[in-house]
Amino acid sequence: MAAIKSFFRFLEYRQPAALDQVRRVLAIPFKKTDTRLVPYLLREELQALLDAPDPTTRDGIRDRAMLHMAVCAGLRVSELTGLKIGDIDMSSMSIRVVGKGRRERALPLWKPAATALRAWLAIRGKVATPEVFVSARGEPLSRWGFAYLLKQHAAVAARRQQGLAKKRVSPHVLRHTCAMIILQATQDIRKVSLWLGHATLTTTEVYTRGDPTEKLEAMEEIVPPHLRRGTFQPTDKLIALLKSTS
Structure with missing residues (x-):
């Protein structure tokens, strides 16, 4: 695809009559691929x-x-x-x-x-x-x-x-x-x-x-939203169920 697009960019200024077709070819998106992290040694x-x-x-x-x-x-x-x-x-x-x-x-x-x-x-x-x-x-x-x-x-x-x-x-x-x-x-x-x-x-x-060090430094500077506090209060039916199965 890269070679084809390069060739059509070459034609774009040399074959004006084919400009419409050239633009359609250049508009074809590249296939998406996975971007992996670079491998390195610790x-x-x-x-x-x-x-x-x-x-x-x-x-x-x-x-x-x-x-x-x-x-x-x-x-x-x-x-x-x-x-x-x-x-x-x-x-x-x-x-x-x-x-x-x-x-x-x-x-x-x-x-x-x-x-x-x-x-x-x-x-x-x-x-x-x-x-x-x-x-x-x-x-x-x-x-x-x-x-x-x-x-x-x-x-x-x-x-x-x-x-x-x-x-x-x-x-x-x-x-x-x-x-x-x-x-x-x-x-x-x-x-x-x-x-x-x-x-x-x-x-x-x-x-x-x-x-990862830059992400850790960013985390230290971030003020995260507060966590709403609360204590879980199980219902009596739940406690009875747990006791019956124990």
Whole structure:
């Protein structure tokens, strides 16, 4: 339906004779679908996932840095796997991210993420590819490779946090988790939008529906109507009935 409407909007200015038909097509409503809450990880679940990689191995140090970067910066999987050495500013420990529509944004790193990234860069070695995260053969990791590693670490973390076993932990869930952390910390949807690189606030508003803290704050400010008090006085017939059945 979206493709058809886009095509008819194209025809609207090029075929005036078909304007009536074009308007009838554009007036067709979209099918209503369920709008679900965005899935994200709770703080304990997130910590268990970040602790899953083994920091005594090369792959573990790499995976730990990738997970921290994905959550800290709220990166899309393509932004994470496409991150290059030249995009990292070691002096300020910030990164430059090129997102959708070639929109660039600069993001500071949380201290744990910066520490994890430094540890990985120290053992990454000299490889031909400019991507930050590479395999043992020096080849850049693909988005499917990261999704596979994430699935493995989520299974390990689920042994410590049973709630993870019931959740589908995908790369985009890490991005949602970052958004919820920022929203709960700042209570400012505009900062979430800037952090994630959204083009409009409309895309970011979905996180306000999934955050219960704003609703709780609203409840504290609301003065609800009074409840009429009263004491229930059962009739004698009811008491007699209850005694007869006891």
